[in-house]
Each structure stands twice: as C-alpha cells, then as structure tokens.
Amino acid sequence: MTRREHEITDMNRITEILDKCKIVHLAFIDEGKPYLLPMNYGYTMEDGRLTLYVHSATEGHKLDVIRENPTVSFEMECDLEPFEGKVACQYGLAYSTVFGMGTAEILDDPKEKGAALSNLMKVQSGKDFTFDEKMVSIVSVIKIRVTEYAAKHRAVPEGLQK
Numbered sequence: 001m002t003r004r005e006h007e008i009t010d011m012n013r014i015t016e017i018l019d020k021c022k023i024v025h026l027a028f029i030d031e032g033k034p035y036l037l038p039m040n041y042g043y044t045m046e047d048g049r050l051t052l053y054v055h056s057a058t059e060g061h062k063l064d065v066i067r068e069n070p071t072v073s074f075e076m077e078c079d080l081e082p083f084e085g086k087v088a089c090q091y092g093l094a095y096s097t098v099f100g101m102g103t104a105e106i107l108d109d110p111k112e113k114g115a116a117l118s119n120l121m122k123v124q125s126g127k128d129f130t131f132d133e134k135m136v137s138i139v140s141v142i143k144i145r146v147t148e149y150a151a152k153h154r155a156v157p158e159g160l161q162k
C-alpha cells in the first residue's frame, strides 16, 4: 500500500483510533460492483496483525456476497473536526482514519462466535458480556483477516480556526 502524508505507524495510536471509530465502512465485491455497508465492529491487534469482527442477521445480501467473493476493503474514521480559513480552499476537516483490505469468513464455531461477540461488545460499549450457544445461534459473525492496513491523522493546520 502506498505510504502517504499524515500516516501513523505508532501501534498505540492505531489502536486508539480503532477503539474510537465504532463504525466501519465495509466494501464487498458484488458481481464486480462495489457493495458498501456501515457496520459496528470489534477487533483484535496481535503483533501488528489486525482482525475485525462484525455481526449480522443470519440471512441477507452481504452474506451471499461474501460466500461468492470474500475479498473486502474497509475504512473507519473518527476525531472529525471541521476547520475554517480566510478562503474556501483553506477550509477542511481534521480526522483520524484506518483503511485496509482483507478476507471475510462467516464463522461456524459457536465458541469462536461467542468470543467475537464479546470482543465486539467490549469495543463498542467498554463492557464485558458473555454469549451462550443459543444466543450465538441467532446471529452471523463475520471475521475479517486484515491483509494490509494503514492509518492516518490529519490535524487542524496551525493558524486555522476550529
């Protein structure tokens, strides 16, 4: 992936962004066309390897799309702060973002699904929840093994107003 301006490589900063964003924009390939959905997510970061978890109903178009083509791309953003300048081209938006690509897998194993749902709830709410087999049986859980990712932070430029 091309390295760009404002890139963050500090793993602590990247996990801070992942903790904050709450919504991932997840893009699938639907018979050659993009199919993009916002979803809540959980994640793990182990030795720099990022995995995302999302959950959904047990039926729906995205599940059919994943079965046909598990390749996904994603983006999430937070810390949005509009800023102003004297002329239109100085206006802008400060942000933090993580972008990447990966492979989606619909999980079958109830234990793995339960652990993923606990992770998702922890990331979303900061609270600990456990899930029994009956609870996990009524949702689908999608694991996304992220193959590459990059993070960026654009600050409000010095001298410009928030």
Ligand SMILES: Cc1cc2nc3c(=O)[nH]c(=O)nc-3n(C[C@H](O)[C@H](O)[C@H](O)COP(=O)(O)OP(=O)(O)OC[C@H]3O[C@@H](n4cnc5c(N)ncnc54)[C@H](O)[C@@H]3O)c2cc1C
Pocket: 023, 037, 038, 039, 040, 041, 054, 055, 056, 057, 059, 060, 061, 062, 063
């Ligand atoms: C902020 C936010 C967070 C969300 N978090 C989750 C989540 O964690 N888990 C989850 O399962 N869903 C979540 N959703 C809903 C999600 O974006 C999808 O709408 C939902 O998962 C159904 O997707 P599907 O492919 O199964 O569509 P289906 O139910 O099969 O519907 C098919 C059709 O509905 C239309 N459609 C699908 N999604 C949308 C949409 N978002 N807006 C308008 N039209 C749409 C499209 O025409 C699509 O082809 C969230 C939505 C928002 C806005």
